[in-house]
Amino acid sequence: MSVVCHSSPSMPMLAAGAVKVSYGGAFHGALVVEQDFAMGERMRRILSELAPGRRVVIASTRAEAMNLLAALPYDLVLVDMRLPQNDGVSLIKHVRQAYPGADSVAMSAADDHELVDAAISAGAAGYLLTEADDAELAFLLRSIERGGAPMDSRVARRLLGMIAASARPITIAPVMTRPSAPTGDRPAPGPLSPRELKVLRLIAQGWSNREIAEAVFLSINTVEFHAKSIYRKLSVKSRTQAVHEATQHGLLN
Incomplete structure (x- = not known):
């Protein structure tokens, strides 16, 4: 030992x-x-x-x-x-x-x-x-x-590239979609609000909280609040995990 x-x-x-x-x-x-x-x-x-x-x-x-x-x-x-x-x-x-x-x-x-x-x-x-x-x-x-x-920046760059390749481009305007059925025995996440979906999709494109706040005319504190709510509903602890989990549930499609 x-x-x-x-x-x-x-x-x-x-x-x-x-x-x-x-x-x-x-x-x-x-x-x-x-x-x-x-x-x-x-x-x-x-x-x-x-x-x-x-x-x-x-x-x-x-x-x-x-x-x-x-x-x-x-x-x-x-x-x-x-x-x-x-x-x-x-x-x-x-x-x-x-x-x-x-x-x-x-x-x-x-x-x-x-x-x-x-x-x-x-x-x-x-x-x-x-x-x-x-x-x-x-x-x-x-x-x-x-x-x-x-x-590591090399890992993050590759992961973001993979996510961008798998997700179709979106605009700043809110788009409502229903999550696809979860695969396997993975539990479905809690329902995300339209604004949380918008923030999540911008996170998936690599936008920082400050960039998101400026784009959707919210304070950075409000964006951070939405991000924490997204983490809680997806049962994750980081942006990378949130995007990965959202991809698994079809939230970025």
Whole structure:
């Protein structure tokens, strides 16, 4: 069993299930699940520099990670998608279902289309390519404290290209469509209002909240309110997941 824990002596560890107190920074407890020791240490160092004094723990297998998650609270879990037997996907699903307050961020050395699609479908809030330098990885992870999704630009560009190719062009004017029947055993999302559908479609085209606000003559706070409502109804935590889920339910057709 290969578990490494680093934390500040002045900051007591929280008991499992304890209420988290906001100390500022990007996270309070981070779990790095990485089978390569050197890469695990690299991610630990980046996270420690990003939020000094926070608890950062390394596990090398899904089994170790499951035990650690059950023992202490974490709000950030980095998952190596190269774990054997598809353990990365199953771990992300477990975190999403059992620990909804934690963000799972998948990572791999390169942009493997199958791994990225599997991670996003499983519930990952972001995807990192570890071939990026430390400064870029730190920049992406820092977006979590603003509620963002740390997504490597190469992965995001490809995903947006796929979404744009599968969705027909739309205008700013509201267009009412009925969601198609859900496929398989995927539960149908809550009904979206016409304005939420409009915001969702603009999100799918890569528009920022500020650009959407200017286009539809709303305040940015109102657009952010609609975006959060969309996330809640689709049971997702990021723009990328929202677009993926909407595509699965035919909301962008």
